[in-house]
Amino acid sequence: MSKDKFLWGSATAAYQCEGAWDEDGKGPSIWDDYxxxxxxxxxxxxxxxxxxxxxxxxxxxxxxxGNQNTYRFSLSWSRILPKDDHVVNEAGFRFxxxxxxxxxxxxxxxxxxxxxxxxxxxxxTWTNPKVSDEFAYYASVVFKHFGNRIPLYTTIxxxxxxxxxxxxxxxxxxxxxxxxxxxxxxxxMILCTAKAVKEFRKLNLNSLIGIxxxxxxxxxxxxxxxYLEAVKYxxxxxxxxxxxxxxxxxxxxxxxxxxxxxxxxxxxxxxNFKDIIKNNTIDFLGQNIYSRMLVxxxxxxxxxxxxxxxxxxxxxxxxxxxxxxxxxxxxxDRDENTQLNKWGREIYPKCGYITLTKRxxxxxxxxxxxxxxxxxxxxxxxxxxxVEDDERIxxxxxxxxxxLKAKEDGVNVQGYYVWSTMDLYSWINGxxxxxxxxxxDYEDGNLKRTPKKSYYWYKEFIKKYQNI
Numbered sequence: 001m002s003k004d005k006f007l008w009g010s011a012t013a014a015y016q017c018e019g020a021w022d023e024d025g026k027g028p029s030i031w032d033d034y035x036x037x038x039x040x041x042x043x044x045x046x047x048x049x050x051x052x053x054x055x056x057x058x059x060x061x062x063x064x065x066g067n068q069n070t071y072r073f074s075l076s077w078s079r080i081l082p083k084d085d086h087v088v089n090e091a092g093f094r095f096x097x098x099x100x101x102x103x104x105x106x107x108x109x110x111x112x113x114x115x116x117x118x119x120x121x122x123x124x125t126w127t128n129p130k131v132s133d134e135f136a137y138y139a140s141v142v143f144k145h146f147g148n149r150i151p152l153y154t155t156i157x158x159x160x161x162x163x164x165x166x167x168x169x170x171x172x173x174x175x176x177x178x179x180x181x182x183x184x185x186x187x188x189m190i191l192c193t194a195k196a197v198k199e200f201r202k203l204n205l206n207s208l209i210g211i212x213x214x215x216x217x218x219x220x221x222x223x224x225x226x227y228l229e230a231v232k233y234x235x236x237x238x239x240x241x242x243x244x245x246x247x248x249x250x251x252x253x254x255x256x257x258x259x260x261x262x263x264x265x266x267x268x269x270x271x272n273f274k275d276i277i278k279n280n281t282i283d284f285l286g287q288n289i290y291s292r293m294l295v296x297x298x299x300x301x302x303x304x305x306x307x308x309x310x311x312x313x314x315x316x317x318x319x320x321x322x323x324x325x326x327x328x329x330x331x332x333d334r335d336e337n338t339q340l341n342k343w344g345r346e347i348y349p350k351c352g353y354i355t356l357t358k359r360x361x362x363x364x365x366x367x368x369x370x371x372x373x374x375x376x377x378x379x380x381x382x383x384x385x386x387v388e389d390d391e392r393i394x395x396x397x398x399x400x401x402x403x404l405k406a407k408e409d410g411v412n413v414q415g416y417y418v419w420s421t422m423d424l425y426s427w428i429n430g431x432x433x434x435x436x437x438x439x440x441d442y443e444d445g446n447l448k449r450t451p452k453k454s455y456y457w458y459k460e461f462i463k464k465y466q467n468i
Contacts, residue, residue: 007415009070020053027082064106158214212286216355286371374419
């Protein structure tokens with residue numbers, strides 16, 4: 001991989017696209033268990049999804065024909081280590097080897113995430129005290145097998161959002177609302193990354209290792225001291241616990257004391273914790289960009305979390321807005337002048353610029369890859385399966401202009417990935433909410449792929465900016 005070549009690509013995740021949920025020795029993940037349980041009220045699963053497992057050659061070829069030179073995907077831990085016995089499933093490695101073969105055939109750089117929400121079911125939850133050691137073992141197996149064939153590794157996708165959905169909103173397994181468990185989860189995720197980095201460094205690879213963060217820094221509409229205090233606490237909750245240990249090798253004492261003051265029992269923390277994170281920091285940051293974290297002082301006096309997953313939300317119902325509130329800390333603010341998408345989330349393109357410049361302010365010149373940026377829509381296809389998704393094109397173009405401006409202004413942006421490569425399973429939103437550059441016809445027995453208008457737009461955009 002040329003260090004000077006900007007990477008233009010798109011992204012997927014294993015559970016969301018692979019299908020083949022129990023083929024070739026794969027073990028069950030927590031998402032397999034959840035989707036097959038009575039807790040899944042929709043009955044919709046990722047058992048087949050767009051069946052990338054059997055269509056990957058077609059999908060990679062389509063990426064290459066669209067001028068994409070990189071592919072971000074995740075590995076299924078339970079496809080590689082299906083049981084709690086440390087025995088590798090060689091068929092799992094064979095699939096990923098063949099996928100990377102195909103990437104190499106077309107000059108597409110793999111950017112690979114170790115875990116994108118789908119823990120093996122034998123691990124259970126992120127609160128399992130053994131998870132960081134098991135993750136380190138899994139990571140070491142992956143690093144030794146693929147080595148420099150994967151130039152870019154990331155440890156965990158969106159630790160903040162993963163922990164938030166698992167233990168605050170409770171809409172992802174284990175479906176809890178428990179701040180104590182949220183903190184235990186966060187702590188274990190910090191250790192997972194540090195211990196994986198330690199294993200990575202042992203091999204002296206030419207590859208790089210990073211982490212993927214799911215939200216930008218908190219911002220406010222006012223610069224009053226109370227508002228700036230709310231910003232600080234929101235960053236504690238959403239950003240600092242992920243990125244400070246991973247990039248700077250520290251966790252600020254003030255953050256730790258603020259957590260204790262909320263009544264969280266930190267007796268689970270290893271006495272050697274600070275030494276572990278100090279010596280095992282990452283090489284680059286993967287930053288997902290969708291919307292801003294707009295906050296104000298907590299005037300409601302409550303702690304409350306909601307994420308909107310209602311399939312019929314048209315973005316006009318205020319109660320459907322995503323909310324986060326922690327008593328005495330912060331709560332989400334609303335700017336009524338900002339457009340919403342159909343799931344109640346702000347469309348605010350400048351957040352890309354704000355996020356990137358604030359990351360540079362806090363973390364210096366660390367290389368940054370925009371590992372996800374995309375727009376969910378109710379796509380409508382014509383009789384040929386073609387989708388004229390002008391709304392998505394407008395979204396991507398507006399965000400990209402701000403992202404490229406950040407690069408022009410000195411942020412070390414090295415690559416950009418549209419979410420997602422093709423239509424896929426969108427967690428508990430199922431298949432109605434589509435993000436893909438390529439349409440998948442789920443009613444067609446062969447899961448026919450049809451590039452959307454956005455695919456062709458992106459192809460030309462890459463051509464225009466390929467040498468930035």
